[in-house]
Amino acid sequence: MTTETAPRIALPGGEMLAWSDLPEQRLVEGGPLGALLARVVPAGARVLLAGPHDPALLDRLAHAEVTCLLRSHPDGVALADRGARVVVGGPTGLPVGGRWDVVVAAAGPDAVESVEGPRLGWDGVLARLADAVAPGGTLLLQVGNPLGVHRLVATTPWYADRADSAWSVGGVLDTGRPANPEQARARLTAAGLRAGACFAAYPDPSAPSVLVAADELDRRPTSGLFDAVLHGACAGGFTGTTVLQDPARLAVDALYAGLGSALAPGWLLLAHRPDPQRSTLADADALPVVLVQSGSAGVGVVEVVDGPDGWRWQATGGSARPAPAPFATREAARRDADALDGPVPEGRLLRTLLLDACLRRDLDTLRHLLRGYADWLADRADADGRLAGSAALAGTDNVVVADGGARPATADAAPAFAVLDPSWRASTPLDLDVALARSLWRFAAALLTGGYAHPWTSTLDVAGLTVVLGGLAGRDLSRATVAEAVEAEAAITAALRGLDADGRVRLADELRGVTPTDPPAGPRSYQQLREAWVRQREEMTRLAALLKWTEDLLTSRERALRRADATINLLSGSLSYRVGRLAITPARLAKRGARAAKRRATAALSQRRPPEEQQ
Amino acid sequence: MHHANHFYGHAHVLARYCGLGDGHPPRINGYIQHGWNIGDGLAPGHPYAEFTPSLLWSEQTRRRAWSVGRRNVVTIGAPFAYLLDLRADDPPEPQRQGTIWYPFHGWEGQHVKGDHKELIARIRAAEPGPVTVCLYWHEYGMRRVRRLYENAGFRVICHGYRGHWWKDTDPLFLDKQLTELRRHARVASNRLTSAIFYGIAAGCEPAVYGDPMILADEDPTFGGTARIRRQWPELHGEQVDLATAVEIARAELGTDHRCTPAELRELLGWANLQEDDVDD
Numbered sequence: 001m002t003t004e005t006a007p008r009i010a011l012p013g014g015e016m017l018a019w020s021d022l023p024e025q026r027l028v029e030g031g032p033l034g035a036l037l038a039r040v041v042p043a044g045a046r047v048l049l050a051g052p053h054d055p056a057l058l059d060r061l062a063h064a065e066v067t068c069l070l071r072s073h074p075d076g077v078a079l080a081d082r083g084a085r086v087v088v089g090g091p092t093g094l095p096v097g098g099r100w101d102v103v104v105a106a107a108g109p110d111a112v113e114s115v116e117g118p119r120l121g122w123d124g125v126l127a128r129l130a131d132a133v134a135p136g137g138t139l140l141l142q143v144g145n146p147l148g149v150h151r152l153v154a155t156t157p158w159y160a161d162r163a164d165s166a167w168s169v170g171g172v173l174d175t176g177r178p179a180n181p182e183q184a185r186a187r188l189t190a191a192g193l194r195a196g197a198c199f200a201a202y203p204d205p206s207a208p209s210v211l212v213a214a215d216e217l218d219r220r221p222t223s224g225l226f227d228a229v230l231h232g233a234c235a236g237g238f239t240g241t242t243v244l245q246d247p248a249r250l251a252v253d254a255l256y257a258g259l260g261s262a263l264a265p266g267w268l269l270l271a272h273r274p275d276p277q278r279s280t281l282a283d284a285d286a287l288p289v290v291l292v293q294s295g296s297a298g299v300g301v302v303e304v305v306d307g308p309d310g311w312r313w314q315a316t317g318g319s320a321r322p323a324p325a326p327f328a329t330r331e332a333a334r335r336d337a338d339a340l341d342g343p344v345p346e347g348r349l350l351r352t353l354l355l356d357a358c359l360r361r362d363l364d365t366l367r368h369l370l371r372g373y374a375d376w377l378a379d380r381a382d383a384d385g386r387l388a389g390s391a392a393l394a395g396t397d398n399v400v401v402a403d404g405g406a407r408p409a410t411a412d413a414a415p416a417f418a419v420l421d422p423s424w425r426a427s428t429p430l431d432l433d434v435a436l437a438r439s440l441w442r443f444a445a446a447l448l449t450g451g452y453a454h455p456w457t458s459t460l461d462v463a464g465l466t467v468v469l470g471g472l473a474g475r476d477l478s479r480a481t482v483a484e485a486v487e488a489e490a491a492i493t494a495a496l497r498g499l500d501a502d503g504r505v506r507l508a509d510e511l512r513g514v515t516p517t518d519p520p521a522g523p524r525s526y527q528q529l530r531e532a533w534v535r536q537r538e539e540m541t542r543l544a545a546l547l548k549w550t551e552d553l554l555t556s557r558e559r560a561l562r563r564a565d566a567t568i569n570l571l572s573g574s575l576s577y578r579v580g581r582l583a584i585t586p587a588r589l590a591k592r593g594a595r596a597a598k599r600r601a602t603a604a605l606s607q608r609r610p611p612e613e614q615q
Numbered sequence: 616m617h618h619a620n621h622f623y624g625h626a627h628v629l630a631r632y633c634g635l636g637d638g639h640p641p642r643i644n645g646y647i648q649h650g651w652n653i654g655d656g657l658a659p660g661h662p663y664a665e666f667t668p669s670l671l672w673s674e675q676t677r678r679r680a681w682s683v684g685r686r687n688v689v690t691i692g693a694p695f696a697y698l699l700d701l702r703a704d705d706p707p708e709p710q711r712q713g714t715i716w717y718p719f720h721g722w723e724g725q726h727v728k729g730d731h732k733e734l735i736a737r738i739r740a741a742e743p744g745p746v747t748v749c750l751y752w753h754e755y756g757m758r759r760v761r762r763l764y765e766n767a768g769f770r771v772i773c774h775g776y777r778g779h780w781w782k783d784t785d786p787l788f789l790d791k792q793l794t795e796l797r798r799h800a801r802v803a804s805n806r807l808t809s810a811i812f813y814g815i816a817a818g819c820e821p822a823v824y825g826d827p828m829i830l831a832d833e834d835p836t837f838g839g840t841a842r843i844r845r846q847w848p849e850l851h852g853e854q855v856d857l858a859t860a861v862e863i864a865r866a867e868l869g870t871d872h873r874c875t876p877a878e879l880r881e882l883l884g885w886a887n888l889q890e891d892d893v894d895d
Binding site (some may be wrong): 363455474475567 | 670
């Protein structure tokens with residue numbers, strides 16, 4: 001019997017024996033959710049994890065007394081092996097009268113319901129979970145967004161879900177479930193709880209790599225920090241999948257439209273059961289503004305917290321930071337968590353400002369921004385013209401510009417630039433021009449392969465556009481410098497991704513081979529694949545038109561040549577030509593003789609030369 | 616390369632700017648706008664291969680070209696703007712004096728309708744100092760026209776032949792024009808043309824007055840002289856506001872959009888030249 005091998009598992013009925021919910025893709029230390037729980041759960045608190053959660057959360061909650069409510073028996077066994085108290089069954093399996101200080105349903109109420117037993121529905125499960133929150137306790141609830149970015153880019157419509165978990169497809173048409181945070185708050189209030197903070201969860205609602213305070217997200221639609229964080233989460237969160245359109249573009253567009261929270265794939269809401277005897281366990285004001293999975297070993301989750309002087313970086317993954325590998329210094333770049341303790345600079349992301357100027361085909365703004373950027377980098381170079389540390393990796397996607405780089409009406413003052421996240425650092429200094437070319441090449445590659453409109457011609461390749469951007473920045477970059485920058489990019493990316501030597505070589509080959517008619521790297525998006533095809537078709541049209549034009553020109557030039565030939569023949573037969581030719585014959589013969597003599601002399605000299613010199 | 620890219624030695628100026636020397640310029644991957652233009656930057660009737668880049672002077676022309684269906688349009692500034700950069704360190708003329716006057720010309724396939732005598736009287740009345748009349752080579756070769764201006768006491772010059780089908784192009788056409796412009800205090804014409812903008816950029820005070828001399832077969836597609844007067848009234852008259860003129864000339868010549876040599880090599884398709892592409 002299973003219960004004999006796992007005595008900590010309670011089986012009140014309703015368990016699913018041939019089922020597993022545990023996420024396949026797991027974030028280090030439970031990701032931002034783990035970091036948030038570490039803040040919300042005080043030592044010794046009783047915690048109920050209702051529904052499937054990343055087992056790593058158990059480690060983050062080692063200071064608490066954790067009970068897991070699961071519908072899957074195999075999952076229950078797995079968690080019981082890690083020392084958790086486990087109840088396997090539907091929501092009705094919770095012991096009547098059981099109360100916990102913190103109840104977590106980060107996979108949403110749907111994942112708590114079992115196929116077995118009576119069906120409670122979204123509201124019914126919420127009522128059950130809310131009931132389990134002790135007075136003064138906290139409920140952490142995930143609500144999925146039926147119109148989130150993940151839904152808008154999905155190739156399969158939500159109403160055609162064929163997954164095993166879709167025994168009942170709940171969507172926006174089901175008024176029994178909330179479709180936005182306001183509706184969710186109303187349900188929480190109805191369940192006797194007081195709704196608190198709300199975080200927008202990107203890009204996977206159940207395993208978000210980014211949590212952003214929803215009210216801040218709506219309040220600062222042009223924030224460079226939010227731009228970078230949402231873009232990064234969505235660019236990385238759909239790798240290897242096929243999507244309808246670029247989720248990163250959509251997320252940043254939503255941010256700028258003030259819909260960063262409204263189009264988030266999901267929301268994580270905190271709610272408290274009031275208790276006049278005790279203060280609530282977590283104060284919303286003390287929670288971070290942003291929690292983001294760094295993706296780098298040893299850095300863990302990076303937080304942005306609000307303080308008296310504005311937002312500040314804070315790294316939380318200190319405990320898991322490994323000692324540097326013996327060859328770490330040979331890596332081109334690394335992430336340094338210690339650098340994350342300063343203020344978060346305000347401003348708009350340079351990449352977005354440049355993209356916007358490209359779309360509007362505003363060369364003046366591009367020149368203003370790129371000149372300012374190149375000068376700002378130059379100011380950070382040492383006496384030998386080399387950039388070190390975070391300045392060397394200060395690409396357009398990690399630099400913010402105060403006031404959006406607005407041009408002052410009177411003075412020709414440069415915009416104020418700042419490195420957004422200073423933890424990205426080059427291990428060895430880069431030549432200023434190489435660092436600039438690397439940054440511009442990355443932007444050029446994203447611009448061209450992304451199919452963005454821009455003010456230049458389609459005849460430019462990625463290296464060519466990099467040189468053009470360099471020109472706008474006031475720097476005459478050579479193609480050799482761009483080639484060097486691409487090698488540097490391969491080494492840096494390989495180091496940050498932890499690739500081995502073969503992977504690095506493969507990556508360098510890929511980067512060297514990027515052409516403007518390629519689709520962009522990352523998720524395979526139908527829209528961008530089609531755009532790449534349109535660009536290829538336009539290129540074919542251009543080349544065919546050029547070929548026809550060249551053929552016509554060649555025909556015309558051949559005709560001109562024939563006419564010239566006829567004129568020459570006519571003139572060569574004339575008496576004056578023949579007399580002239582006779583007159584210069586001695587000179588022609590002398591020239592021919594001199595050439596022959598020179599040839600003979602050269603041959604004689606080369607024969608006399610010793611054999612080793614001939615090599 | 617389209618032969619119009621060689622007009623006035625434009626390709627030669629750009630090749631010099633790009634550091635390719637004074638030799639025959641390599642082929643340009645696109646059409647260079649060869650004169651100030653109120654249309655899409657290309658001459659009317661210009662044979663156009665689809666998606667072939669149009670390398671235009673100004674942002675306004677680029678927008679207009681796009682709006683009439685041109686694609687691959689890019690603003691690079693006028694070749695004259697590049698010449699100004701190449702000759703930025705020329706020693707200044709000791710004293711600018713008089714007016715260089717450009718009677719409007721058609722090209723060799725067109726015929727101007729107008730009264731030169733009436734124009735001469737107008738020039739005499741308006742210009743305070745000595746007048747140099749610069750005729751287009753076509754009119755310069757017409758003894759009757761040239762004599763009219765010479766007999767009026769004007770110095771009559773010609774900057775050279777702009778070239779046709781790569782033949783007889785004067786690679787120093789613009790150089791000669793710049794040298795002449797820098798000798799004069801004023802530049803004037805009976806139409807707003809490239810020469811006026813060149814003159815303003817070269818430091819002359821501009822003026823546009825007199826009978827605009829309608830071409831016999833002028834293309835009305837982009838509105839003709841009437842539209843020019845409507846759109847740029849500030850530049851018309853015997854005296855115009857210099858600061859405004861300088862600002863407009865800067866925009867129309869795309870001076871601020873002048874590329875760096877490496878940037879221009881990329882845009883002209885000169886970045887990966889074989890040794891044989893550049894000959895003497």
